[in-house]
Amino acid sequence: MRIGDLAAEAGVTVKAVRYYESQGLLKPRREANGYRAYSAEDVIVVREVKALLSLGLTAEQTYPFIECLRAGNDRADVCPASLTAYRARIAEVDRRIAELTELRIKLADLLTDAENWRTQR
Amino acid sequence: MRIGDLAAEAGVTVKAVRYYESQGLLKPRREANGYRAYSAEDVIVVREVKALLSLGLTAEQTYPFIECLRAGNDRADVCPASLTAYRARIAEVDRRIAELTELRIKLADLLTDAENWRTQR
C-alpha cells in the first residue's frame, strides 16, 4: 500500500507518516517509481505511534514500543521497556501538574493584588 | 547602557534581550558604532518581560503589560488589559491542568492494563 492509503487507514496525515520515517520509526520499501510501499503491519505501527504521541511521549520515546511490536508481540506495551516508559511519562505528568498548580496560585495572587491596587487608588 | 549591562542587571542573557527586541518589546537607540544603547527604564521592562514569560505568557502576550508601563504606571499589571491577560492565562492553566489530569488517568490505566496482561501470561 502507498503512503496515502496508510495515512488514511491509520488516521494521520501523509506528512506525519514521512516525519515518522525521518525519525526512524518506519522503513518502507520503495516501488520502481520511487513511491513508498507499506505493509499491513505498518498500519499498526503508525496507529501505535499516533496513540503514544497523543499521550505526550516524544517520537523518540515511542521507540521501545515499536521495537516491542516488531519483536512479535500483539501489544506494544507489554515489554519491560514499555512499562518503564509509561512510568516515566506518568512521573513527568505529575511533575508538570505540580508546576502548573503552583503557577496557578501565583497567577491568582498576582491578579488579586493588581485588582486590589486598582480599587484602592 | 549597553546590552551586556542591561542583561546582567535584568538577569537575562544578551541573546534574550535581542530576542525581545525582535518581538517589538524594546527599541533601543544606537550608538555611532552600532551598539545598542538602553535606558534605565529598559531594565524594568526586561525584568517585567522575564517575570511574565516565567508565568507562561508568550512574548506577544506581554505586550499590554509593557504598554501599561510605558503609559507611566509604576506597575505593569494595573491596567485593564493586564488584568484580562492574567485571567486569560489562569483559564489556560486551568484547562491544561484538567487535560493533564485526564491524561494521567489514561496513562495509569494503560500501565495497570499492561502489567496485568504480563502477570496473566
Added chain:
DNA sequence: CTTGACCTTGACCCTGGGGGCAGGGTTTAG
C-alpha cells in the same frame, strides 16, 4: 492518444524562546 483528477516525490519556510557558533568590528586595561 490525450486530458484531467488525483497521487507522490523532495525541498523549502514556519512555529517559541532562545542556545550555540562563526566571523567580524570595538573598546578597555595592562
Added chain:
DNA sequence: CTAAACCCTGCCCCCAGGGTCAAGGTCAAG
C-alpha cells in the same frame, strides 16, 4: 601594542509536524 572582553549580524538547532511549491507518476474517461 596587544590581549581580553565586549558588541555586531547572520546562520543552524530544538519539536512534531503544517503549508506550499514544482515536478513528475498513475489511472480512468473520452
